[in-house]
Amino acid sequence: xxxxxxxxxxxxxxVETERxxxxxxxxxxxxxxxxxxxLIILILxxxxxxxxxxxxxxxxxxxxxWRFVGAANYADLAADPVFWRSIVxxxxxxxxxxxxxxxxxLATALMLQGSSILAPVxxxxxxxxxxxxxxxxxxxxxxxxHPTFGLVNGMLGLVGIAPVNWLQNSAxxxxxxxxxxxxxxxxxxMVLFLAGLSGIPQALYDAAxxxxxxxxxxxxxxxxxxxxxxxxxxxxxxxTIRSFQVFDTVHALTKGGPNKATEVLLYTMYAEGFEFFxxxxxxxxxxxxxxxxxxxxxxxxxxxxxRIHLK
Amino acid sequence: xxxxxxxxxxxxxxSLSVLTxxxxxxxxxxxxxxxxxxxxQYPYGDVFNETHRRIAEAFAAEHPDIKVTFRAPYxxxxxxTQRILREAMTGTGPDVTFQALNRVRxxxxxxxxxxxxxxxxxxxxxxxxxxxxAMFDAGSIGGKIYGVPFAVSLPVAYFNLDLVKLAGGDxxxxxxxxxxxxxxxxxxxxxxxxxHGMVAEWPISGNWLxxxxxxxxxGTMMNGDETRVAFDGEAGRKAIGTLARMVTxxxxxxxxxxxxxxxxxxxxxxxxxxxxxxxxxxTKQIGDRFTMKTSPFPGLVPGVSRLPAGGNVMxxxxxxxxxxxxxxxxxxxxxGAQGGAIMVENTGYMAPNKKAADRLADFYARNPNQFTAxxxxxxxxxxxxxxxxxxxxxxxxxxxxxxxxxxxxxxSEADAVLTDMASDVQALxxxxx
Numbered sequence: 001x002x003x004x005x006x007x008x009x010x011x012x013x014x015v016e017t018e019r020x021x022x023x024x025x026x027x028x029x030x031x032x033x034x035x036x037x038x039l040i041i042l043i044l045x046x047x048x049x050x051x052x053x054x055x056x057x058x059x060x061x062x063x064x065x066w067r068f069v070g071a072a073n074y075a076d077l078a079a080d081p082v083f084w085r086s087i088v089x090x091x092x093x094x095x096x097x098x099x100x101x102x103x104x105x106l107a108t109a110l111m112l113q114g115s116s117i118l119a120p121v122x123x124x125x126x127x128x129x130x131x132x133x134x135x136x137x138x139x140x141x142x143x144x145x146h147p148t149f150g151l152v153n154g155m156l157g158l159v160g161i162a163p164v165n166w167l168q169n170s171a172x173x174x175x176x177x178x179x180x181x182x183x184x185x186x187x188x189x190m191v192l193f194l195a196g197l198s199g200i201p202q203a204l205y206d207a208a209x210x211x212x213x214x215x216x217x218x219x220x221x222x223x224x225x226x227x228x229x230x231x232x233x234x235x236x237x238x239x240t241i242r243s244f245q246v247f248d249t250v251h252a253l254t255k256g257g258p259n260k261a262t263e264v265l266l267y268t269m270y271a272e273g274f275e276f277f278x279x280x281x282x283x284x285x286x287x288x289x290x291x292x293x294x295x296x297x298x299x300x301x302x303x304x305x306x307r308i309h310l311k
Numbered sequence: 312x313x314x315x316x317x318x319x320x321x322x323x324x325x326s327l328s329v330l331t332x333x334x335x336x337x338x339x340x341x342x343x344x345x346x347x348x349x350x351x352q353y354p355y356g357d358v359f360n361e362t363h364r365r366i367a368e369a370f371a372a373e374h375p376d377i378k379v380t381f382r383a384p385y386x387x388x389x390x391x392t393q394r395i396l397r398e399a400m401t402g403t404g405p406d407v408t409f410q411a412l413n414r415v416r417x418x419x420x421x422x423x424x425x426x427x428x429x430x431x432x433x434x435x436x437x438x439x440x441x442x443x444x445a446m447f448d449a450g451s452i453g454g455k456i457y458g459v460p461f462a463v464s465l466p467v468a469y470f471n472l473d474l475v476k477l478a479g480g481d482x483x484x485x486x487x488x489x490x491x492x493x494x495x496x497x498x499x500x501x502x503x504x505x506x507h508g509m510v511a512e513w514p515i516s517g518n519w520l521x522x523x524x525x526x527x528x529x530g531t532m533m534n535g536d537e538t539r540v541a542f543d544g545e546a547g548r549k550a551i552g553t554l555a556r557m558v559t560x561x562x563x564x565x566x567x568x569x570x571x572x573x574x575x576x577x578x579x580x581x582x583x584x585x586x587x588x589x590x591x592x593x594t595k596q597i598g599d600r601f602t603m604k605t606s607p608f609p610g611l612v613p614g615v616s617r618l619p620a621g622g623n624v625m626x627x628x629x630x631x632x633x634x635x636x637x638x639x640x641x642x643x644x645x646x647g648a649q650g651g652a653i654m655v656e657n658t659g660y661m662a663p664n665k666k667a668a669d670r671l672a673d674f675y676a677r678n679p680n681q682f683t684a685x686x687x688x689x690x691x692x693x694x695x696x697x698x699x700x701x702x703x704x705x706x707x708x709x710x711x712x713x714x715x716x717x718x719x720x721x722x723s724e725a726d727a728v729l730t731d732m733a734s735d736v737q738a739l740x741x742x743x744x
Contacts, residue, residue, distance in 0.1 A: 058700070060421075060700055061393070061396045061397070062395075062396030062397070062399055062400060062417075062421045062423065063421060064421065064422065146570070147566060147570060148570070148573075148574065148577075148579075165564075165565065165566060167567075168565055168566055168567055168570075168718075169565075170718070257711075257714070258565075258714055258718060259711050259714045259715060259718070260711060271707070272704075274389070274393055275389065275703060275707070276701065276703040276704040276707065277396070277417065277700075277703060278700065278701070278704065
């Protein structure tokens with residue numbers, strides 16, 4: 001992730017050294033690359049190949065034998081309402097969390113920018129959830145959302161709203177998880193936006209003011225927002241990838257329920273592989289998941305490259 | 312670990328430390344006079360640590376030739392099954408493992424567990440030691456014994472006597488029929504603001520309580536040769552109908568099992584139906600807030616009803632014959648009178664062994680709430696596990712279907728839900744040739 005952030009934040013240095021390659025240099029280059037390449041093959045390529053192979057079998061965890069079943073696992077998934085529910089839930093969750101954490105991250109960044117001496121304190125406070133262990137935080141949220149003695153229902157009760165069983169109600173369970181996701185992620189977006197804001201020269205604001213943009217809103221619209229566009233794009237892509245990986249809160253709080261209302265892709269994969277022991281199917285989900293992530297990452301790379309070339 | 316275990320002696324001679332290590336791991340056959348080491352792993356350390364430590368102490372006194380070593384406990388039943396399956400593949404499993412009673416099938420199918428029939432057949436006076444057929448049935452698959460139950464739980468009813476009195480019921484004559492319990496619960500419902508009549512912990516382990524309801528009505532989950540779903544018959548209709556009645560007649564809230572128990576302990580629920588394993592925990596949580604009494608699971612009819620045994624079972628996973636023999640010694644001791652008695656005194660479970668109950672006469676006299684489940688032992692049968700590759704997925708399907716009855720969305724058409732559930736499950740069963 002840090003690699004990506006660097007390539008997105010800094011314009012790439014043009015590579016101009018177009019030298020003639022000598023054979024011994026080439027051999028040395030291969031030797032230097034070999035350890036890293038070996039590691040990539042060992043810990044990325046081979047396991048991935050194994051997962052793809054598993055997804056074409058009916059293997060079960062601990063089974064003595066398995067058969068090659070071709071694309072049967074994929075066909076089963078395509079016909080499985082739980083899997084589709086899982087995809088829809090994941091997409092809904094991702095949209096909610098990405099929109100929420102980006103908006104909230106930008107808002108807090110704008111509020112914290114410059115001024116107050118308390119800004120570093122707030123920055124730390126808002127960034128804490130990003131660093132905290134989500135599984136531990138999930139337990140805290142479980143208490144806050146508890147139907148009878150939870151803080152959330154207690155506060156709603158003060159303004160006369162009837163208690164809601166947030167995590168057991170199929171209408172509220174997924175939004176509740178999305179709120180936890182936003183709470184956990186917006187601090188990360190905020191830090192990136194703060195970095196982006198600090199890179200905008202004051203001169204542009206002065207110029208905008210002189211050119212007749214007196215209100216804060218018009219300065220934001222004309223200067224801040226366009227110049228933050230690359231950061232925003234980066235934030236959106238990174239939070240999309242991170243939200244697609246939601247698992248901890250689902251596992252700790254709802255186990256995909258009630259009635260599959262919070263079933264998300266990674267949880268479905270876990271349940272298939274480690275609760276139902278249908279390893280072949282779990283592998284098929286993993287393959288589809290990795291493919292989706294790959295598409296997302298490539299989209300980011302292509303779009304970001306384009307922007308840099310435009311500059 | 313295993314690499315040393317399989318190191319041929321020639322290599323082991325290379326160094327003294329490797330030799331010692333190799334012998335400790337390989338045990339018996341190499342050095343016959345040294346004690347055989349049996350490695351044991353069990354779930355739920357916070358519940359069972361003390362129990363296993365004490366039983367191991369008692370065992371060591373009687374069997375100095377066997378050394379018992381515990382591995383760090385499994386987190387829970389799911390973890391236990393995953394770990395044993397993975398370790399079976401790499402050959403690094405323990406010699407004795409404690410697994411949930413409903414996982415016996417998966418482990419038997421995958422040949423992880425050793426059949427114990429020869430050991431059982433070779434025992435004389437096994438009846439006199441308190442072992443009985445129902446105990447072995449609970450750990451049997453396809454007529455073979457793969458595990459002996461160690462800690463067993465059965466579903467029971469917990470009553471809040473204060474609320475029973477408040478609603479005009481008689482605490483001395485608690486209802487034992489479904490009609491009786493439901494009508495009492497309907498009276499308790501709303502007797503004070505925020506009071507619920509009854510809750511049944513139906514989500515527990517997916518379909519355990521539903522099985523209890525089906526078996527209670529004399530039904531089974533599948534037909535005799537396990538080709539067709541059988542829970543869609545008369546008994547199943549009564550079972551799901553009972554759940555629907557809880558929603559319509561007693562307005563049972565749609566909350567998680569954990570919340571049900573918390574609410575009961577807080578004195579907000581009249582009747583709680585769940586496993587007897589919680590008797591100790593609930594007793595402690597309730598303190599003197601109100602009087603709690605356990606009562607038999609409603610609707611039991613002698614000769615017709617059965618109840619699924621929850622809890623865990625001891626299985627032998629050792630590959631070496633000498634180790635298997637030593638491991639059988641452990642199984643006998645742990646599930647025998649002494650082991651059972653120690654377990655009961657330290658947990659909320661029951662010991663299925665009849666002689667253990669004898670030793671516990673005093674204990675049960677002091678803790679009558681724990682005796683309710685013991686009185687239900689004649690109804691004990693196995694926690695049914697569905698056959699085939701989708702066995703555990705089926706549990707999940709049943710749970711989701713039940714959810715639609717319990718959350719009110721399809722309560723009025725419980726029979727239709729049962730039909731859907733039966734066709735879903737039938738589709739996931741292995742095709743018979």
